Amino acid sequence: MSALTDLPPLRQSLEAHGLMADKGLGQHFLLDLNITRKIARLAGPLEGLSVIEVGPGPGGLTRALLEAGATVTVIEKDARFLPLLNELADVSEGQLRIVMGDALKADEADLAASQAVPIVANLPYNVGTALLIKWLTGAYRPASMTLMFQKEVAERIVARPGDDAYGRLAVIAQATAKARIVMEAPARAFTPPPKVDSAVVRLDPHETRPPEPVLMALERVTQAAFGQRRKMLRSSLKVLGGAELCEAAGIDPSRRAETLALEEFLGLADKLLERG
Numbered sequence: 001m002s003a004l005t006d007l008p009p010l011r012q013s014l015e016a017h018g019l020m021a022d023k024g025l026g027q028h029f030l031l032d033l034n035i036t037r038k039i040a041r042l043a044g045p046l047e048g049l050s051v052i053e054v055g056p057g058p059g060g061l062t063r064a065l066l067e068a069g070a071t072v073t074v075i076e077k078d079a080r081f082l083p084l085l086n087e088l089a090d091v092s093e094g095q096l097r098i099v100m101g102d103a104l105k106a107d108e109a110d111l112a113a114s115q116a117v118p119i120v121a122n123l124p125y126n127v128g129t130a131l132l133i134k135w136l137t138g139a140y141r142p143a144s145m146t147l148m149f150q151k152e153v154a155e156r157i158v159a160r161p162g163d164d165a166y167g168r169l170a171v172i173a174q175a176t177a178k179a180r181i182v183m184e185a186p187a188r189a190f191t192p193p194p195k196v197d198s199a200v201v202r203l204d205p206h207e208t209r210p211p212e213p214v215l216m217a218l219e220r221v222t223q224a225a226f227g228q229r230r231k232m233l234r235s236s237l238k239v240l241g242g243a244e245l246c247e248a249a250g251i252d253p254s255r256r257a258e259t260l261a262l263e264e265f266l267g268l269a270d271k272l273l274e275r276g
């Protein structure tokens with residue numbers, strides 16, 4: 001039986017199966033194993049761990065995760081990749097489970113046998129943010145997330161007050177996890193190259209996260225506040241209580257959303273909940 005290391009280069013495997021990227025599914029492949037190995041290291045150590053990978057495509061990142069000693073469950077929407085992934089499963093000694101389906105609809109607890117496991121992915125651009133919000137706020141809580149995004153999205157996830165990129169995504173991400181950019185990847189690293197550069201974000205969920213009602217209130221506050229980010233809070237938050245809500249949370253209503261720290265948004269969400 002051949003081993004993982006005996007597999008042909010990814011480009012050759014794609015050609016052998018006559019596979020081309022489908023842009024509608026956000027397909028930009030990482031065919032350089034040095035890059036996928038680096039991502040696996042950033043997600044690790046993975047030896048002996050179960051991991052979920054979303055959107056394996058031709059399996060470059062999957063190979064790196066298997067090499068790192070992980071047991072991998074992949075979920076892929078594009079059935080064209082099944083024969084190629086099956087070849088990988090054949091040499092993985094039972095360490096690869098393939099699930100065909102839409103990750104947006106997947107039950108991660110089911111995929112992970114109810115364990116909190118790391119999620120690793122080079123995410124499809126069109127659904128990356130929706131998947132992240134699902135993993136940060138949904139019922140299933142991953143052990144960690146190591147995710148490739150468009151650089152602009154990565155910057156919105158890790159942004160701090162005062163940054164141009166600071167907004168709803170930063171507040172929700174940082175209320176629920178520690179988030180940092182751990183690697184940058186130029187557009188030329190992908191086949192075919194996308195229009196923009198990418199970056200890997202590592203997210204480690206906080207031990208305790210705000211309860212569901214607080215997260216929902218936080219969503220309402222940030223939607224209103226950043227929906228009119230140049231306006232003072234007394235006006236952008238008007239429908240939620242405006243100046244009165246701000247004062248109850250000890251925040252000057254003449255400030256703007258982009259100046260508020262995470263704790264201040266959480267304070268506003270608490271007061272919004274108290275007011276019913």
Ligand code: SAM
Binds near residue numbers: 054103104
């Ligand atoms: N992981 C591969 C790599 O790094 O070369 C492919 C990455 S490509 C950016 C995104 C992959 O996600 C594609 O294989 C695509 O078919 C798959 N995909 C897109 N939408 C999906 C969804 N909703 N659920 C699961 N997979 C999806």
